[in-house]
Amino acid sequence: QSALTQPRSLSESPGQSVTISCTGTASDVGRYNYVSWYQQHPGDVPKLMIYDVSSRPSGVPDRFSGSKSGNTASLTISGLQSEDEADYYCFSYAGNGGLFGTGTKVTVL
Amino acid sequence: QVQLVQSGAEVKKPGASVKVSCKASGYTLTTHHLHWVRQAPGQGPEWMGMINPSTETTTYAQKFQGRVAVARDTSASTVHLELSSLRSEDTAIYYCARQANSGWFSFDYWGQGTLVTVS
Numbered sequence: 355q356s357a358l359t360q361p362r363s364l365s366e367s368p369g370q371s372v373t374i375s376c377t378g379t380a381s382d383v384g385r386y387n388y389v390s391w392y393q394q395h396p397g398d399v400p401k402l403m404i405y406d407v408s409s410r411p412s413g414v415p416d417r418f419s420g421s422k423s424g425n426t427a428s429l430t431i432s433g434l435q436s437e438d439e440a441d442y443y444c445f446s447y448a449g450n451g452g453l454f455g456t457g458t459k460v461t462v463l
Numbered sequence: 464q465v466q467l468v469q470s471g472a473e474v475k476k477p478g479a480s481v482k483v484s485c486k487a488s489g490y491t492l493t494t495h496h497l498h499w500v501r502q503a504p505g506q507g508p509e510w511m512g513m514i515n516p517s518t519e520t521t522t523y524a525q526k527f528q529g530r531v532a533v534a535r536d537t538s539a540s541t542v543h544l545e546l547s548s549l550r551s552e553d554t555a556i557y558y559c560a561r562q563a564n565s566g567w568f569s570f571d572y573w574g575q576g577t578l579v580t581v582s
Contacts, residue, residue, distance in 0.1 A: 368550075372467065388567045390568070390570070392508075392570075395516050396497070398572075399510060399573040400573060401573065402566075402569055402570060404562075405566030406565070406569070409565065409566065411563070411565075411571060443507055443508055445569070445570075451523070451525070452507060452568050454500075454507050455507065456507055457507040
């Protein structure tokens with residue numbers, strides 16, 4: 355099983371929106387609605403931002419939203435803020451385990 | 464409050480085994496699946512396996528089958544990861560992560576990480 359595919363990096367100005375894609379296959383992202391997203395600042399532990407494709411844990415700002423179409427899941431960050439600059443990883447259940455994405459570095463210009 | 468506290472950094476020689484522990488507090492160990500994730504330097508996370516502490520059922524990523532074992536000690540509220548036949552590519556930070564109340568295979572609390580260096 356290969357890692358899910360994400361763009362290596364994305365950049366956008368404060369206040370704008372950015373959407374990170376996460377492409378898998380019909381055996382993982384396409385088959386299950388168990389996609390989660392994690393934010394990781396340098397030297398820090400990953401933080402859960404989205405679970406079950408589009409649900410937000412308590413405490414996560416509603417600027418973060420998730421969706422899925424076919425084999426591709428997406429994380430959208432609206433109204434970008436400086437503290438959103440981080441690495442983002444998707445993760446999908448794959449039936450007998452799970453797969454992380456390759457990761458996307460989001461830079462706030 | 465929920466906390467996962469892991470054992471300290473390890474340095475191992477190739478071919479050796481390493482055991483990393485994860486002590487849970489603030490909740491009952493048997494109520495949530497516990498996963499292990501590793502992250503090599505400069506790389507993304509990689510899911511290794513999980514245990515249902517209530518039933519002791521384990522599931523491992525195919526990549527690690529045969530050289531990984533996860534076990535729990537409910538009396539100590541601790542889960543252990545053991546990885547054998549270590550090679551340089553196993554150098555990474557190893558995290559334990561609790562499966563969330565809501566969300567199958569999503570991880571709401573993480574340990575602080577344990578650096579394992581194979582050299």
